[in-house]
Amino acid sequence: MAAVLGISALYHDAAAALIVDGEVVAAIQEERFTRIKHDPSLPVRATRWCLAQAGIGPDDLDHVVFYEKPLRKFERILHHTVAAFPRGIRGFPRTMRVWLGDKLWTRTLLARELRIPADRILFSEHHLSHAASALLCSPHRDAAVLTIDGVGEHATTALWRGSAAAPFIEPVAEIPFPHSLGLFYSAMTAYLGFAVNEGEYKVMGMAAYGQPRYRDRIDRLLRRDGRGGYELDLDYFCFHWHPDRSYTDKLVDLLGPPRFPGTPFVPEGVDPDAPADLVADSQRYADIAASVQAALEDAVVDLARYARQRIDAPALCLAGGVALNSVANHRLAGEGIFDHLWIQPAAGDAGGALGAALWAWHCVLGHDRGPGLVRYDLGRDFDRPGTAELLGDLQLPFEDVLEDASESGLAERVAEDLAEGRVIGWFDGRCEYGPRALGHRSILADPRSAAMKDRVNARIKYRERFRPFAPSILDAQLDEWVELAPAARDPARYMLATPTVRADRRQQAAAVVHVDGSSRVQAVRAEDHPRYHAVISAFAARTGVPMVLNTSFNLKGDPMVSSPAQAVATFLGTDLDALYVDGFRVGRSKR
Amino acid sequence: MGIIRRTWIRLAGAWAWRRPNGPVRLMAAFSQAERGSSYDVIAALERTERRDLRRTYLFHALDESRHARIFRRRVQALGRQDRAEAALVDAGSLRATGIIGEAPLFEQMGELEFLAFVYVVESLALEQFQVYCDHGMPDPDTIAALRAIADDEKFHISYSRRELEKYRAAGRGAEVRAALFRVRARRIWQAWLRLSRRLGDAVSTLWLWALYLVCVAPFRPLARVEGGGWRTRDADPRPIAEFARAQA
Structure with missing residues (x-):
């Protein structure tokens, strides 16, 4: 037996991923254990769980692979601290404390906390880990691989050549820090009043309400060089030297006052009773968001064209935080630059753990490529007897639908609940790896009525009214409902x-169609998730609509639920109508 | 002891409520603390061998989660300041303030000590809220929120006290006393750690500023920020095994 553990940590979205004899047996983010969203700490609990899942101990690990090279990253930070003199003085103490306290001693830290000999620890590179997570999970052998995120060691964007034989991944080109599409988008996320590393999805949702009226000004911030690359005007940004801010007053002079967090967002045509100044402000922010989104999309398309010039391959594999921008992904797919687009569901830093492990397995240890990622539910599951005992102890009314009515009966019962307008918590099997709920830890609802969107936003998720919901739709009927670019078929499997x-279909699925007529679909195949596929099929048979509204099973600010107890607590703390936990239907009881 | 503690709460509270942005920072801190408690109580629910306590833990966790939302709404009503809002979602601060530790409290403490912890902490929180309200420190809406939350705290105090009494009645009074002592001692120790950490941060900041001015400044002319655009990159010349072992 050979086993390799990948680790991403100490920045954000810490995770562990375990490969045993070439198979990815477990992968999970640390936040699913600690309940701290985007938890950056060393994934000790995730690691323990991965090892237990495989039935092995730390001594059985051949290698532990950290997803980046910490000393190279430290060098970059020092370099920019010096370059920013004297402005860098603000952030210098905090940076040094973090690095001298923990990050510089990553090897020692890993060895001590994970209880493995230090000589078994390997280090990938940040973008190499991303590239490996995309290419080596994909079904493609020869491919261009683009990795785009905030920053790794020095690079913020990198192009790799993927091939069928060793060394599998070779570097081609990169764009250096601080010129970063990810940090550009994050800075604009902060300007628009959302938390960095959390609110980027909200900017994407907000953009649909606006027109790119500020495009000329945004183009001053993000300049495309006409050769496939881009450059930031650093007079407008300070993320490379300021500890708390990411944009300068010059950007405020250019675009106007930033949006305060928590300010209601009421653009034109949404609420006729809203105060005129609030509507005008909201529309301005929507237009800025639309301009930022359009600029990002154009830059990503440029990068892909450059990739195609440098690498003659039919497929593009994409990874890094920017690859989670599903609007940009579909635009890219529609450009026809590549025949296929592949994005691994955990495209952000959590996926770096999986990439690091795969890189070591194939590129360092020399094992041949396998079939790629065959499943995305790589996280924790719970046994049904334990769940039944828990529900009994909690004195909640529940019935074992799976036992009483079999798989098809379960699907029928869920479909009945949904068709009658109930919103349900859906907890099924192992949890997903990555940020998307793909039918294992989901809140499900009837997508047919626009009022359902408002209900789920306001009374269940406690989040902003403008934010859209996504549908899970039967893959076989996808083309009847959406105009999907052929190259986007794989990303659509993972809601990307x-x-x-x-x-002509929008009225039939009003809760999951955004204001601009778009929808971030998840195409569900029976081979990916048979039980979930059966539920949607049963709903389709009842209603003629082959989809359900699917949003992550969590409250605002929390990570997705991980255990049945967390699911129950979330269920009882919200306006959900019913909860399904591994085939048990749970109701409410009075206190 | 009670008078001294109430006086201390009053003095510290007067400063905390009146400092710049004080109400927002307090509400944000309370919201985080309640979130952390909710996670810890759910963890207790999952790990306890006292199956009869699971339902009680569940409703306790639901209370904490609801309180977190109430405090969060107060943050938004009182301030909208970006830093306070950011504090609510800042994972680092949940760790740095010790609200969520390396392992759930129940794992660190076990059943009896966890119940002692609930009793001590909830009693202190109730007293703190009462002092704030009695002396009119917060605004009326916040006082109403604190009073509503205080009613829930009474339930948490009563069930944890009842359970501790059961342990005492079962002849484990010495264990209960020891657990209460450890909980109180740990709180004092953690307060000292927080204070010393702040002091350490302040001192190290001064030293690091000096270091920056003296040691970094001379190298400034050598450091430049690269332009954007693509740069061709070659493969690392080292053998792959050597490359993989290197941290740089």
């Missing part, structure tokens, strides 16, 4: 593409 819903 946002096509336009066909005009």
Whole structure:
């Protein structure tokens, strides 16, 4: 037996991923254990769980692979601290404390906390880990691989050549820090009043309410060089030297006052009773968001064209935080630059753990490529007897639908609940690896009525009214409902593409069609998730609509639920109508 | 002891409520603390061998989660300041303030000490809220929120006290006393750690500023920020095994 553990940590979205004899047996983010969203700490609990899942101990690990090279990263930070003199003085103490306290001693830290000999620890590179997570999980052998995120060691964007034989991944080109598409988008996220590393999805949702009226000004911030690359005007940004801010007053002079967090967002045409100044402000922010999104999309398309010039391959594999921008992904797929687009569901830093492990397995240890990632539910599951005991102890009314009515009966019962307008918590099997709920830790609802969107936003998720919901739709009927670019078929499996819903279908799925007619679909195949596929099929048979509204099973600010107890607590703390936990239907009881 | 503690709460509270942005920072801190408690109580629910306590823990966790939302709404009503809002979602601060530790409290403490912890902490929180309200420190809406939350705290105090009494009645009074002592001692120790950490941060900041001015400044002319655009990159010349072992 050979086993390799990948680790991403100490920045954000810490995770562990375990490969045993070439198979990815477990992968999970640390936040699923600690309940701290985007938890950056060393994934000790995630690691323990991965090892237990495989039935092995730390001594059985051949290697532990950290997803980046810490000393190279430290060098970059020092370099920019010096370059920013004297402005860098603000952030210098905090940076030094973090690095001298923990990050510089990553090897020692890993060895001590994970209880493995230090000589078994390997270090990948940040973007190499991303590239490996995309290419080596994909079905493609020869491919261009683009990795785009905030920053790794020095690079913020990197192009790799993927091949069928060793060394599998070779570097081609990169764009250096501080010129970063990810940090550009994050800075604009902060300007628009959302938390960095958390609110980027909200900017994407907000953009649909606006027109790119500020495009000329945004183009001053993010300059495309006409050769496939881009550059930031650093007079407008300070993320490379300021500890708390990411943009300068010059950007405020250019675009106007930033949006305060928590300010209601009421653009034109949404609420006729809203104060005129609030509507005007909201519309301005929507237009800025639309301009930022358009600029990002154009830059990503440029990068892909450059990739195609340098690498003659039919497929593009994409990874890094920017690859989670599903609107940009669909635009890219629609450009026809590549025949296939592949994005691994945990495209952000959590996926770096999986990439690091795969890189070591194939590129360092020399094992041949396998079939790629065959499942995305790589996280924790719980045994049904334990769940039944828990529900009994909690004195909650529950019935074992799976036992009483079999798989098809369960699907029928869920479909009945949904068709009658109930919103349900859906907890099924192992949890997903990555940020998306793909039918294992989901809140499900009837997508047919626009009022359902408002209900789920306001009374269940406690989040902003403008934010859209996504549907899980039967893959076989996808093309009847959306105008999906052919290259986006794989990303759509993981809710990573946002096509336009066909005009004649929008009224039938009003809760999951965004204001611009788009929808971030998840195409569900029976082979990916048979039980979930059966539920949607049963709903389709009842209603004629082959999809359900699917949003992550959590409250605002929390990570997705991980255990049945967390699911129950979230269920009882919200306006959910019913909860399904591994085939048990749970109701409410009075206190 | 009670008078001294109430006086201390009053003095510290007067400063905390009146400092710049004080109400928002307090509400944000309370919201985080309640979130952390909710996680810890759910962890207790999952790990306890006292199956009869699971339902009680569940409703306790739901209370904490609801309180977190109430405090969060107060943050938004009182301030909208970006830093306070950011504090609510800042994972680092949840760790740095010790609200969520390396392992759930129940794992660190076990059943009896966890119940002692609930009793001590909830009693202190109730007293703190009462002092704030009695002396009119917060605004009326916040006082109403604190009073509503205080009612829930009474339930948490009563069930944890009842359970500790059961342990005492079962002849484990010495264990209960020891657990209460450890909980109180740990709180004092953690307060000292927080204070010393702040002092350490302040001192190290001064030293690091000096270091920056003296040692970094001379190298400034050598450091430049690269332009953007693509740069061709070659493969690392080292053998792959050597490359993989290197941290740089």
